[in-house]
Structures are given as structure tokens and as C-alpha cells.
Amino acid sequence: MPDQHLIGKTVLVVEDDAKIRNLVKIYLQKEGYEVMEAADGREAMKKIEQFDPCILILDLMLPKVSGEEVCRWVRQDLKSMMPIIMLTAKAAEKNRIQGFKLGADDYVVKPFSPAELMVRIEAVLRRTSSRCGKLSFTGFTLKPAKGEALINGDPLELTQFEFKLLHMFMQHPGQVLSREQILNCIYEHNQKAVSERTIDVHIKHLREKIKQKTPKDYIQTVRGMGYKFVGV
Incomplete structure (x- = not known):
């Protein structure tokens, strides 16, 4: 089972080898991450500016x-x-030292174990959890601290309750939530004064805004x- 605390974390995998990129993507998606890809450094920079991912898996020997x-x-x-x-074939000590001096949080040498890479990603995310104040899933991005919601980068104007609803759904993708569960989560202290019809x-309204x-x-x-x- 994917760790619920890591679901919705956006990962950008920057790797020019399509087979390696796809392998990492498969493992990440199994663990509940939202995955984006870039095949060269220039594409990576564009996606970093556009999507502000929670973590970057970065090959060093890239085109462009x-x-x-x-x-x-x-x-x-x-x-x-x-x-x-950094995920790279550059295995020399001087390369690893340079990587950390440039600001890498971890350095993984190819050939690598995908399972170990997942553990390292989880460890880095837990250690740096305060650096990513957002939740992303299938094109949706929520920034709870700022009260911002976006679809593919476009702002989504939501009421407080609609924002809470979308936040709850994105924390439990693919899971059926009963009206009672939603009621207890969204209204917390006032659920007795609210009917299940209000949830509907x-x-x-949330569906209409998304559509x-x-x-x-x-x-x-x-x-x-x-x-x-x-x-999707």
C-alpha cells in the first residue's frame, strides 16, 4: 500500500534514457506519486518553472x-x-562531492536498484517535508497554506467547503468515500447541523467548476x- 502521506507528491524525472525513465516512473506510480518526465535539461527547466515539483530525480549527463x-x-x-x-553513472568520489556541493540532497549511482531508489526518495521527502507545501494528482494542484487550487496550471475558484472537498478527495484517490466520512471530515465540529444532502x-458545484x-x-x-x- 502506498504511504498516504506521500500520495500526491509530484516527482519530475529527468533522464534522457527512455527505458530508465519509464522504469523509474512505473515504480513511482506504484507508490502513489504523481510523475512528470523530461528527456533533457532544457525541458526539465521549463517543467520546473511551470509545475514546481516536490522533488527532482536528475540525471547529470543530459542533452542541451x-x-x-x-x-x-x-x-x-x-x-x-x-x-x-542525482541519478547518474558518474561514480567517482569527486563527482559525488561536486553533486552535494551543488545542492543535491542525495546521490545515486547507476546501475541502481529501483526499490532502493524508492526508499531514498521517501527518506528525502520525509526529511525535507516542509519544502513542499502542496498536493498534486492527475493535473490538479492544491496549495493548502495559500488556499490555491489549479487544474493544469489554471486557477480554480473554489469556496472554502469546495476546497476542503477537493483536498479530501485528492488525499484518497480511487477510494470510495461515504457521505458520512465526508461530512465528518469537512464539517468536523458541526456535522450534526448539516444534512448529507448538503454534501451532494x-x-x-465542485463538479461544475471542474468541468x-x-x-x-x-x-x-x-x-x-x-x-x-x-x-486518468
């Missing part, structure tokens, strides 16, 4: 812009403390049970 330059750009130009794990109304941005019905009704938030 090297991994070292991407790391330097993240730390010096963006002034970002985004966690970075809020979900209806203004995308045609897919991400919140599905499960007859006799409740609602489920689904991905």
Missing part, C-alpha cells in the same frame, strides 16, 4: 543542458530548496456508497 547546470540553476537562480536526487450540493476547465468527470458517484476521485 547538463544536470549540473540544472541543479545550479534551481539553487542559485530560482533560489529553490526543492529536494534533488457542494459536490455538484469548466476539463471535460473529464473526476468525481464519480458510486451508487449506494458515496463518491470516488479518479485519475
Whole structure:
């Protein structure tokens, strides 16, 4: 079972070898991460600026812009403390030292164990949890501290209850949530004064706002049970 605390963490995998990139992606998705990909350094920089991922898995020998330059750009130009794990064939001690001096949080040498890489990613994320104040899943991004919601980078204007609903769904993707569960979570201290019908109304309004941005019905009704938030 994926760790619920790590579900919705966005990972950008920067690797020019498609087979390695896909292997890492498969393992990450099994663990509940939201995965983006880049095949060269320039593409990585664009996606970092656009999506601000929670962690960067970075090859060093990349086309167009090297991994070292991407790391330097993240730390010096963006002034970002985004966690970075370097995944590279550069195994020499001087390379590892340089990587850490550039700002890497961990350094993994190829060939590598995908299972071990997952453990290292989890360890880095736990150690740097304060650096990522957002939740992402299938194109949705929530920044709870700022009260911001986005779909594919576009702002989504939500009421307080709609925001709480989407937050709850994104924390439990693919899981059927009963009206009672939703009621207890959203209304906490005042659930006795609110009917389950109120939940249906809020979900209806949330669905309508989402459909203004995308045609897919991400919140599905499960007859006799409740609602489920689904991905692609």
C-alpha cells in the first residue's frame, strides 16, 4: 500500500534514457506519486518553472543542458530548496562531492536498484517535508497554506467547503468515500447541523467548476456508497 502521506507528491524525472525513465516512473506510480518526465535539461527547466515539483530525480549527463547546470540553476537562480536526487553513472568520489556541493540532497549511482531508489526518495521527502507545501494528482494542484487550487496550471475558484472537498478527495484517490466520512471530515465540529444532502450540493458545484476547465468527470458517484476521485 502506498504511504498516504506521500500520495500526491509530484516527482519530475529527468533522464534522457527512455527505458530508465519509464522504469523509474512505473515504480513511482506504484507508490502513489504523481510523475512528470523530461528527456533533457532544457525541458526539465521549463517543467520546473511551470509545475514546481516536490522533488527532482536528475540525471547529470543530459542533452542541451547538463544536470549540473540544472541543479545550479534551481539553487542559485530560482533560489529553490526543492529536494534533488542525482541519478547518474558518474561514480567517482569527486563527482559525488561536486553533486552535494551543488545542492543535491542525495546521490545515486547507476546501475541502481529501483526499490532502493524508492526508499531514498521517501527518506528525502520525509526529511525535507516542509519544502513542499502542496498536493498534486492527475493535473490538479492544491496549495493548502495559500488556499490555491489549479487544474493544469489554471486557477480554480473554489469556496472554502469546495476546497476542503477537493483536498479530501485528492488525499484518497480511487477510494470510495461515504457521505458520512465526508461530512465528518469537512464539517468536523458541526456535522450534526448539516444534512448529507448538503454534501451532494457542494459536490455538484465542485463538479461544475471542474468541468469548466476539463471535460473529464473526476468525481464519480458510486451508487449506494458515496463518491470516488479518479485519475486518468
